[in-house]
Amino acid sequence: xxxxxxxxxxxxxxxxxxxxLSKHILSGIKGYxxxxxxxxxxxxxxxxxxxxxxxxxxxTTYPYLGQVxxxxxxxxxxxxxxxxxxxxxxxxxKRITRYQKGEFVLVVEGAIPTKANGLxxxxxxxxxxxxxxxxxxxxxxxxxKYVVTIGTCASFGGPSAAKPNITGGVAVSEVLDREVxxxxxxxxxxxxxVGTLAHLLMYGKPELDELGRPTSFxxxxxxxxxxxxxxxxxxxxxxxLGDIECMFSQGCVGPKTYADCPYRQWINENWPIEAxxxxxxxxxxxxxxxxxxxxxxxxxxxxxxxxxxxxxKDE
Amino acid sequence: xxxxxxxxxxxxxxxxxxSVKVTIxxxxxVDADASSTMFRGFEWIMKDRQITDAVYMTxxxxxxxxxxxxxxxxxxxxxxxxxxxxxxxxxxxxIMYGADFLQNHIRQIYFFSLPDYVKMPNQPPFxxxxxxxxxxxxxxxxxxxxxxxxxxxxxxxxxxxxxxxGGKAPHQHSFVHGGVAVAPTVDKINTALALxxxxxxxxxxxxxPDVKLISRVYSDYFKIGxxxxxxxxxxxxxxxxxxxxxxxxxxxxNGNRLTEVDINLINEGIVNSWFEGEADNIYNGKLEPEPxxxxxxxxxKTVKYQGEQFExxxxxxxxxxxxxxGGTSTMDRIMARAIETLLITELMEEWLSKLKPSNKAPxxxxxxxxxxxxxxxxxxxxxxxLHSTKIRDEEVLKYNIITPTVWNFSPKDDYGNLGPVENAMxxxxxxxxxxxxxxxxxxxxSFDPCMSCATHVLDxxxxxxxxxxx
Numbered sequence: 001x002x003x004x005x006x007x008x009x010x011x012x013x014x015x016x017x018x019x020x021l022s023k024h025i026l027s028g029i030k031g032y033x034x035x036x037x038x039x040x041x042x043x044x045x046x047x048x049x050x051x052x053x054x055x056x057x058x059x060t061t062y063p064y065l066g067q068v069x070x071x072x073x074x075x076x077x078x079x080x081x082x083x084x085x086x087x088x089x090x091x092x093x094k095r096i097t098r099y100q101k102g103e104f105v106l107v108v109e110g111a112i113p114t115k116a117n118g119l120x121x122x123x124x125x126x127x128x129x130x131x132x133x134x135x136x137x138x139x140x141x142x143x144x145k146y147v148v149t150i151g152t153c154a155s156f157g158g159p160s161a162a163k164p165n166i167t168g169g170v171a172v173s174e175v176l177d178r179e180v181x182x183x184x185x186x187x188x189x190x191x192x193x194v195g196t197l198a199h200l201l202m203y204g205k206p207e208l209d210e211l212g213r214p215t216s217f218x219x220x221x222x223x224x225x226x227x228x229x230x231x232x233x234x235x236x237x238x239x240x241l242g243d244i245e246c247m248f249s250q251g252c253v254g255p256k257t258y259a260d261c262p263y264r265q266w267i268n269e270n271w272p273i274e275a276x277x278x279x280x281x282x283x284x285x286x287x288x289x290x291x292x293x294x295x296x297x298x299x300x301x302x303x304x305x306x307x308x309x310x311x312x313k314d315e
Numbered sequence: 316x317x318x319x320x321x322x323x324x325x326x327x328x329x330x331x332x333x334s335v336k337v338t339i340x341x342x343x344x345v346d347a348d349a350s351s352t353m354f355r356g357f358e359w360i361m362k363d364r365q366i367t368d369a370v371y372m373t374x375x376x377x378x379x380x381x382x383x384x385x386x387x388x389x390x391x392x393x394x395x396x397x398x399x400x401x402x403x404x405x406x407x408x409x410i411m412y413g414a415d416f417l418q419n420h421i422r423q424i425y426f427f428s429l430p431d432y433v434k435m436p437n438q439p440p441f442x443x444x445x446x447x448x449x450x451x452x453x454x455x456x457x458x459x460x461x462x463x464x465x466x467x468x469x470x471x472x473x474x475x476x477x478x479x480x481g482g483k484a485p486h487q488h489s490f491v492h493g494g495v496a497v498a499p500t501v502d503k504i505n506t507a508l509a510l511x512x513x514x515x516x517x518x519x520x521x522x523x524p525d526v527k528l529i530s531r532v533y534s535d536y537f538k539i540g541x542x543x544x545x546x547x548x549x550x551x552x553x554x555x556x557x558x559x560x561x562x563x564x565x566x567x568x569n570g571n572r573l574t575e576v577d578i579n580l581i582n583e584g585i586v587n588s589w590f591e592g593e594a595d596n597i598y599n600g601k602l603e604p605e606p607x608x609x610x611x612x613x614x615x616k617t618v619k620y621q622g623e624q625f626e627x628x629x630x631x632x633x634x635x636x637x638x639x640x641g642g643t644s645t646m647d648r649i650m651a652r653a654i655e656t657l658l659i660t661e662l663m664e665e666w667l668s669k670l671k672p673s674n675k676a677p678x679x680x681x682x683x684x685x686x687x688x689x690x691x692x693x694x695x696x697x698x699x700x701l702h703s704t705k706i707r708d709e710e711v712l713k714y715n716i717i718t719p720t721v722w723n724f725s726p727k728d729d730y731g732n733l734g735p736v737e738n739a740m741x742x743x744x745x746x747x748x749x750x751x752x753x754x755x756x757x758x759x760x761s762f763d764p765c766m767s768c769a770t771h772v773l774d775x776x777x778x779x780x781x782x783x784x785x
Contacts, residue, residue, distance in 0.1 A: 052378025058471065092442070120355075
């Protein structure tokens with residue numbers, strides 16, 4: 001499979017079995033692996049996050065998780081999966097930084113707390129030192145071939161940096177002086193992430209939008225391809241959650257949210273608007289503060305936000 | 316081995332970040348600090364938000380048990396708004412919640428616990444395993460390695476059931492206050508039944524036999540990691556128009572004394588936690604994080620029931636509901652988790668058959684709150700979970716969460732009394748220094764720690780007690 005075919009596969013506006021991206025990834029990777037032995041060396045660092053992106057990653061289908069491990073990546077370090085523990089895990093980390101410098105992909109899951117020198121998040125402790133998320137991401141980020149942020153916390157701060165942000169949480173890109181490939185979402189959709197890894201393995205860096213996200217998955221708004229778009233166009237709005245009409249009246253932020261959920265779906269089954277609830281814009285740089293109150297219509301959310309901002313000025 | 320302090324960090328294969336510090340004297344653990352080293356501050360994040368944001372926001376506390384927070388948030392909002400929940404909505408809610416339990420337990424047992432007992436292939440992510448105490452025969456070992464990879468699909472299918480009804484997983488959308496926003500259509504029910512049949516087959520034919528095998532071969536772990544018999548559950552699987560009926564009862568078990576849970580008997584302390592503030596200040600919501608507090612070692616607070624630390628989780632639930640007879644050891648905790656998984660698949664089958672197919676979503680949300688402060692409890696995958704809130708004009712004045720891991724990973728109290736995990740570790744014999752991580756890791760993971768959950772938070776005091784007793 002060539003790169004153009006792969007990208008087209010990523011952007012298909014269909015969600016029937018035959019058109020699922022996941023199947024494209026698998027056949028692409030199989031073809032690639034015939035020619036090349038190499039897998040993507042991945043070092044996965046967990047920082048200030050709920051671990052939801054790891055769980056979503058486990059939900060990947062075609063390739064299933066076992067196939068990702070077998071055919072796509074060497075997951076060299078991962079707090080969630082690695083069998084090694086304690087000092088042995090730290091030793092593995094140190095070995096990678098010594099012998100695989102400039103080769104590995106650093107995946108960061110979580111925002112980076114910066115207040116109190118980052119002490120709100122210590123990732124590893126030894127007798128001599130406490131390594132904070134801030135130190136770890138700077139150290140490893142400087143040695144990686146690519147830095148990929150998984151989820152909205154790592155990509156933009158997300159819930160971990162939501163107001164009033166007492167830990168001073170920031171996006172990974174705020175503390176690294178290099179390009180970061182941002183695969184946002186709360187959580188990430190497994191296909192966005194596995195698709196990005198597949199692209200890195202087979203064709204290198206994917207095309208990114210101005211926010212640093214792969215355009216194959218974040219190229220259009222939810223609104224553009226929403227199955228309920230005709231209701232919106234006719235002004236036919238839902239009266240309550242559970243209705244089958246347009247969710248704009250229920251707080252939907254689909255018009256300002258870039259993601260392909262309407263045809264990508266979640267675990268091949270469903271997505272929030274098909275579940276008769278609003279899109280809350282979880283891939284956005286301003287999530288969750290820019291989306292809340294979640295059930296207030298978009299124009300009023302903005303008004304309320306402005307009111308609050310003015311209120312703060314008065315104080 | 317002379318007296319020696321050892322830091323076990325990172326404790327991998329769990330949700331979140333954990334360090335453990337132990338003192339070893341004469342080959343025995345004589346002291347232990349369970350140290351949670353991540354703080355996110357959801358209590359502060361919830362403040363000033365619209366209260367109806369609680370379900371979606373608090374799900375972001377945790378990835379592996381996100382619906383536990385969504386469910387508790389929904390129960391809390393139901394009571395605040397006086398919502399009446401239909402029977403169909405309750406079946407649907409419990410089916411969705413059950414699916415998240417299956418996902419959690421299957422992944423905990425295979426991804427997190429199994430590599431404590433099974434020699435994994437020497438390739439990423441299993442390289443550097445260092446499992447010296449590997450006792451399975453090569454044939455059994457290979458079978459369990461194969462089953463690790465088989466479990467991937469069962470975990471994924473469990474979450475597929477949740478996404479089918481919930482729109483996505485983790486962080487589902489339809490289980491909200493007032494009911495469920497998705498209609499239980501015939502095709503959805505059939506899809507769920509088909510997926511559940513496959514998960515159930517995996518659990519009964521593969522997972523339970525695997526866990527039984529491990530429990531036979533490592534039977535000494537029925538005597539290792541034993542905690543005092545103080546067990547707590549808030550109850551699970553709610554029914555009734557006002558969420559008032561529980562299928563599995565919540566109780567406190569202290570020794571042989573079983574009592575109803577009285578929320579007023581819960582209190583929290585911060586002597587070993589990175590927080591500053593006086594009891595009265597906690598009441599006024601003025602507790603502040605203090606990462607530089609020298610004497611502290613954890614972001615988790617010391618939580619107690621009737622002045623004592625309690626263990627919570629599948630084992631506590633099953634013993635309290637007389638569904639498991641046994642002790643409070645490492646292997647009992649793992650066995651209870653596996654048995655509970657099977658019980659839940661059976662319950663879900665029953666609920667799916669009782670669910671009435673319909674094209675209308677079973678949800679009615681009242682628009683005006685009838686109360687200003689509410690406490691909601693339920694059991695989550697790891698045990699008792701509590702949300703409480705105080706609001707004004709639908710805006711949050713205070714929102715508190717006590718997660719199960721706060722109970723289990725409670726640090727020492729003012730008198731040096733150990734939390735459950737610390738208690739389970741102290742007294743353990745470490746015959747060879749090379750087995751230290753293995754033995755401690757087995758004990759710790761049997762509690763299914765979720766440090767993502769434990770470390771946001773949180774104090775209960777404000778809404779529950781007039782005076783906080785430390």
